[in-house]
Amino acid sequence: MASQNVLIVDAFNLTLSTEGLPNPSIYSIASQQKRPPVVPCGGYTNKKKIMLQNLETNAAAGARPNNCWVESIRASSPTHMKSITPSLLEEKRAWIIRHPSALDMFHEITEASKGKQIVMFLDYDGTLSPIVENPDRAFMSGKMRRAVRQLAKYFPTAIVTGRCRDKVYDFVKLAELYYAGSHGMDIKGPTKGLKYNQKSKVVNFQPASEFLPLIDKVYKVLVEKTKSTPGARVENNKFCISVHFRCVDEKKWNDLAQKVKEVVNEYPQLNWRQGRMVMEIRPKIEWDKGKALEFLLECLGFADCSSVFPVYIGDDTTDEDAFKILRKRGQGFGILVSKFPKKTSASYSLREPDEARIIF
Ligand SMILES: O=P(O)(O)OC[C@H]1O[C@H](O[C@H]2O[C@H](CO)[C@@H](O)[C@H](O)[C@H]2O)[C@H](O)[C@@H](O)[C@@H]1O
Numbered sequence: 555m556a557s558q559n560v561l562i563v564d565a566f567n568l569t570l571s572t573e574g575l576p577n578p579s580i581y582s583i584a585s586q587q588k589r590p591p592v593v594p595c596g597g598y599t600n601k602k603k604i605m606l607q608n609l610e611t612n613a614a615a616g617a618r619p620n621n622c623w624v625e626s627i628r629a630s631s632p633t634h635m636k637s638i639t640p641s642l643l644e645e646k647r648a649w650i651i652r653h654p655s656a657l658d659m660f661h662e663i664t665e666a667s668k669g670k671q672i673v674m675f676l677d678y679d680g681t682l683s684p685i686v687e688n689p690d691r692a693f694m695s696g697k698m699r700r701a702v703r704q705l706a707k708y709f710p711t712a713i714v715t716g717r718c719r720d721k722v723y724d725f726v727k728l729a730e731l732y733y734a735g736s737h738g739m740d741i742k743g744p745t746k747g748l749k750y751n752q753k754s755k756v757v758n759f760q761p762a763s764e765f766l767p768l769i770d771k772v773y774k775v776l777v778e779k780t781k782s783t784p785g786a787r788v789e790n791n792k793f794c795i796s797v798h799f800r801c802v803d804e805k806k807w808n809d810l811a812q813k814v815k816e817v818v819n820e821y822p823q824l825n826w827r828q829g830r831m832v833m834e835i836r837p838k839i840e841w842d843k844g845k846a847l848e849f850l851l852e853c854l855g856f857a858d859c860s861s862v863f864p865v866y867i868g869d870d871t872t873d874e875d876a877f878k879i880l881r882k883r884g885q886g887f888g889i890l891v892s893k894f895p896k897k898t899s900a901s902y903s904l905r906e907p908d909e910a911r912i913i914f
Pocket of ligand 1: 677678679680684685686687688689692714715716717718789791796798799800829830831832834870872
């Protein structure tokens with residue numbers, strides 16, 4: 555383990571010298587990856603062996619922790635990478651030792667999953683698709699789609715996203731997956747290739763359906779209220795709403811946040827959380843991505859099962875709810891996709907969506 559950490563730190567320095575640009579060796583490894591040969595259905599052990607063959611080393615970079623709201627939004631922007639100080643560098647090194655790359659730790663991970671049923675949970679934005687300015691253009695690559703399709707042949711696989719379920723389906727286009735849209739408030743089972751558990755045939759769950767009219771109303775209010783802020787964008791995610799900051803001048807972030815908070819404060823049934831350059835407004839109910847993960851495990855018949863191994867890969871603050879659940883259950887592990895250190899309950903890290911594809 556110790557020698558592995560040294561390796562990570564060395565590679566980490568190399569990454570820093572490229573000012574946050576993708577590590578060229580990782581890119582070439584990713585592009586040289588060959589798809590594993592198709593193994594018979596149910597061949598989980600074979601699949602794990604193939605996944606092991608895909609292992610390569612890597613490193614992750616980091617960023618400054620944040621204390622206030624605007625700082626934390628700023629921290630989700632790569633531009634802050636410009637000011638790297640020695641203490642920041644030290645912090646980054648410490649972080650990667652605490653959350654090693656899942657690529658480096660793949661052997662340990664596969665050893666831990668031996669004899670257990672792996673269930674995959676995948677966030678969409680920033681995990682399966684790279685972050686882009688226009689949320690309507692956050693396409694998943696054909697390579698990523700093929701990798702997820704392949705994964706789902708061997709393990710029950712769910713997309714867990716803040717997006718509206720229909721919208722994420724339009725991006726992913728794989729009918730054999732489970733989909734948990736609107737931060738888990740809109741769950742639907744596969745419409746094709748069902749093979750894990752009969753119970754999952756009936757998966758269709760919307761714990762916040764009574765909030766639909768309210769969400770529609772508040773969406774319209776927010777569109778009106780934010781239209782004077784250049785670059786602001788409001789997205790209706792059916793059971794929740796996203797107000798995007800990514801294209802707003804940094805000087806206007808606070809103003810925009812105030813406007814949004816004023817609206818949300820008028821509706822005690824709603825609250826908001828911060829995501830990546832976005833404010834996520836949603837119903838105040840005890841439901842989140844972590845609860846959705848537990849719900850899906852139950853649907854699959856693994857509620858009280860000690861031999862299940864859930865793997866959750868995500869990049870955002872809302873994914874932390876799922877990472878926490880995995881820690882609490884003491885089952886499986888969480889993987890945070892991030893180039894920068896973030897406070898996280900995930901065990902491991904990956905730098906970018908392409909790396910997630912490698913471990914598939
Ligand atoms: O749970 P997720 O799948 O990660 O969805 C969370 C939000 O993702 C999207 O916004 C993020 O990605 C956009 C496209 O790359 C980017 O422009 C934006 O800044 C990010 O916050 C999506 O548009 C939101 O609706 C989701 O809630």
